[in-house]
Amino acid sequence: MSRKILVVATSDIHLQVFHLPYLKMLKDKGYEVNVAVEVRGNGKVPFADHLFNLPFKRTLFSFRLLEAYRRLEKIINEGDYALVHCHTPIPSAMTRLAAGKARKKGTVVLYTAHGFHFYKGAPLSYWLTYYLAEKYLSGKTDAIITINKEDYDLASKKFYANRTHYIKGIGVDTSKFRKIEPVSKENFKREMGYEPNSFILLYAANFIDRKNHQFVLRALGGLKDLIPEIKILFAGSGIRMQKMIDFTTEHGLHAYVDFLGFRKDMDRLLAIADVSISSSKQEGLGLALAEAMVCGVPVIASEDRGHKELIVHNETGFLFEQENEQAFIDSVFKLYQDRDLSKKFVKNGVQKIRQFSIENSLASMDKIYDMYLTEK
Known part of the structure; x- marks a missing residue:
């Protein structure tokens, strides 16, 4: 043979x-x-x-x-x-x-x-x-x-x-990632140039239409009024990146958004993230969210077949209806206000992700x- x-x-x-x-x-x-x-x-x-x-x-x-x-x-x-x-x-x-x-x-x-x-x-x-x-x-x-x-x-x-x-x-290669405790997270934020009290949302995805970055930027208009210290980090590159940069500038959002490009240090970015998000229109699974769960970062994602494999709504994270900006804003604000809820998601998420x-x-x-x- x-x-x-x-x-x-x-x-x-x-x-x-x-x-x-x-x-x-x-x-x-x-x-x-x-x-x-x-x-x-x-x-x-x-x-x-x-x-x-x-x-x-x-x-x-x-x-x-x-x-x-x-x-x-x-x-x-x-x-x-x-x-x-x-x-x-x-x-x-x-x-x-x-x-x-x-x-x-x-x-x-x-x-x-x-x-x-x-x-x-x-x-x-x-x-x-x-x-x-x-x-x-x-x-x-x-x-x-x-x-x-x-x-x-x-x-x-x-x-x-x-x-x-x-x-x-x-x-998910769990050996590449580790859970970060809150005190360490504040120190990491300082080291990477962010305020310790900043509330960081991390979206790791290439800039293609399917990933729906503009949805997040539209929602940011409402989020920044609720959470003045919010910061959104986009980690990824792609053909729509410049268009999103232009959208951010045109709508006066540049102070709240960092476009990081392609990154090889996702472990460091997850170490400073308060929430990992995805607004993707469709996913086979959602590897970036899985890596976040390994690191003890709570997750919020659009409802789709892949995200539903990872996230049990209100148990291991939040799912929101596709294109529902208010549901997304509400989910982020709940985790901002309720750190005990974040801890619950983290604990359950770490258990869930072992299957993957x-x-x-x-x-x-x-x-x-x-x-x-x-x-x-």
Whole structure:
């Protein structure tokens, strides 16, 4: 039996951020691990024996994708892979189309859905495009791996893959984070240039439309009157960042907002955060909130399938209805006023998030890999 595995994803950065523990696990089990990505970072993926650099462009309207497809098909057909595991929408679609010949020869194709683009409440156009595409492609997939229950229920009932699995996210590495006590939090705030009594909301997310940063800025107009010492920190980069900076300036909010850009020191930012927030329109899970819960930071998030995996309303945090600014403002103000409520959320959140540890996720994926590799 072949001992070769191919992992396909959008970019080297994606693998570096989310998948290194899984690549290491496969290497430790004695497999040769190759990866196919577009190099958008340093081009180095630890634990990968070989990296194929393919032009996985962000848009379907690029002729470079045809080149990527042809090269990917050649890699799969000539690679003698026991298993191909694909992530992220465009590369995963291309992989499943390209792997048809290899599947007939015994190659297993797994697809991890990190949050389908169709979901309860999504626009009809999403269901007419993304849903129909995923349903068709599921027939070219041996197994779909989902990271939230809504996606699992839909895929297991409506799609054509031979099997569907549910794991509790891709895993939070709790060793990177630690809970910060209130006295230490004040000291950390001083060290990082903030007033000790400032009330800091942290939103860690790239600036794309789905993350809905403007919602937070609109709500800030009401929050600053209730909480004069409020400060919102946006950690992330992206195509909409300048637009949000301009919005902040135009509405006289610049004194209350810091745009931090992409950060590698999330542990330090979480150490000064009083609340971690998300106004995302949809999430597969919500890794930034999970990391906040590990650090003992209370969380407030918009209602969606991923956030509901992590947050039990009024037990491990607050959930607010999509686009409901007043509900968001009320939730923030309650935590500002009631520190005992914050402590309750923290205590319950730390217990809840243990289910989503990297150790549990690795164990789940280990069983899934063994299921398909030992069947061959």
